Amino acid sequence: MHSSTSTSPSITTPSQVAGRREEAPVIVQAQGISKTYYTGAVAVQALREVSLTIHAGEMVAVMGPSGCGKTTLLNCLSGLDRFDRGELSIEGASLRRMSDRARTDYRARRMGFVFQTFNLLPVLTAAENVELSLLVSGVRPKEARRRSLAMLEQVGLLDWAHHRPGELSGGQRQRVTLARALVNDPAIVWADEPTGNLDVVTSGEVLSLMQRLNQEQGQTFVIVTHDPQVSAVCHRVIHMRDGEIIGEQTAEEQAAGEQDAGAKRAGPEAGEAGA
Numbered sequence: 001m002h003s004s005t006s007t008s009p010s011i012t013t014p015s016q017v018a019g020r021r022e023e024a025p026v027i028v029q030a031q032g033i034s035k036t037y038y039t040g041a042v043a044v045q046a047l048r049e050v051s052l053t054i055h056a057g058e059m060v061a062v063m064g065p066s067g068c069g070k071t072t073l074l075n076c077l078s079g080l081d082r083f084d085r086g087e088l089s090i091e092g093a094s095l096r097r098m099s100d101r102a103r104t105d106y107r108a109r110r111m112g113f114v115f116q117t118f119n120l121l122p123v124l125t126a127a128e129n130v131e132l133s134l135l136v137s138g139v140r141p142k143e144a145r146r147r148s149l150a151m152l153e154q155v156g157l158l159d160w161a162h163h164r165p166g167e168l169s170g171g172q173r174q175r176v177t178l179a180r181a182l183v184n185d186p187a188i189v190w191a192d193e194p195t196g197n198l199d200v201v202t203s204g205e206v207l208s209l210m211q212r213l214n215q216e217q218g219q220t221f222v223i224v225t226h227d228p229q230v231s232a233v234c235h236r237v238i239h240m241r242d243g244e245i246i247g248e249q250t251a252e253e254q255a256a257g258e259q260d261a262g263a264k265r266a267g268p269e270a271g272e273a274g275a
């Protein structure tokens with residue numbers, strides 16, 4: 001097991017693993033996804049015919065100005081929210097055609113989630129927070145505890161397993177949420193501003209952990225972020241504006257210093273570090 005993850009964040013360039021992804025199976029295939037929110041008389045078209053493909057083992061960033069539809073896209077692709085039009089398949093199965101129950105079950109078994117605000121239960125210890133989803137999906141308590149502790153060890157928090165979230169730092173809490181997201185060995189992890197509440201050093205620790213999980217275990221990540229530190233380690237950056245994907249950059253393009261070009265394509269606010 002790897003235990004010293006938090007102390008020495010070593011961020012490498014994503015192009016190192018670029019070759020492997022091309023033959024990898026498609027995990028997410030979205031075609032023409034549209035979604036409108038109605039609040040009273042006002043209609044907000046949050047997604048306009050969004051299409052994208054994500055391969056297993058990819059680490060993808062989604063960027064764009066506040067309100068452009070990033071969270072809505074994440075929620076629709078992960079089945080947390082419904083969309084109005086379009087087709088979506090995850091691991092070859094159509095989420096749209098699943099019943100609510102089947103979709104919820106699929107999500108619990110095959111997806112992990114990391115949000116900006118940690119979403120840990122304050123009365124439970126780190127280990128209990130991580131094992132909860134296993135217990136809910138019927139794993140026996142002893143086995144759930146064994147897997148929970150193994151995952152906490154992976155994120156460098158074994159010594160903190162019996163502490164409650166209130167006794168942990170922001171970075172430690174976010175590492176607990178990563179452990180919780182990954183304990184089921186999901187096909188894909190969705191993260192919405194995972195470093196949004198963290199300082200630069202702590203963000204770097206969480207980021208290098210995600211990168212290690214991606215490189216060593218081939219874990220697929222889709223990360224909504226305003227943080228250029230995050231997008232810099234992703235294989236691909238998808239730029240959104242006004243509910244649409246307006247362009248994307250590969251790791252190679254990023255490495256070649258085309259961030260400025262991408263930011264221009266995405267509009268003046270796209271490269272900003274805060275909402």
Ligand SMILES: Nc1ncnc2c1ncn2[C@@H]1O[C@H](COP(=O)(O)OP(=O)(O)OP(=O)(O)O)[C@@H](O)[C@H]1O
Nearest residue numbers: 037039044046065066067068069070071072073275
């Ligand atoms: N539940 C909702 N009801 C009504 N409108 C919504 C709802 N959620 C989002 N919207 C609207 O849809 C649009 C896209 O919102 P979304 O939260 O996806 O943006 P975002 O890109 O994630 O922004 P941020 O960077 O600020 O998190 C916005 O105009 C927002 O006001």
Ligand SMILES: [Mg+2]
Nearest residue numbers: 070071072192
């Ligand atoms: Mg958002």
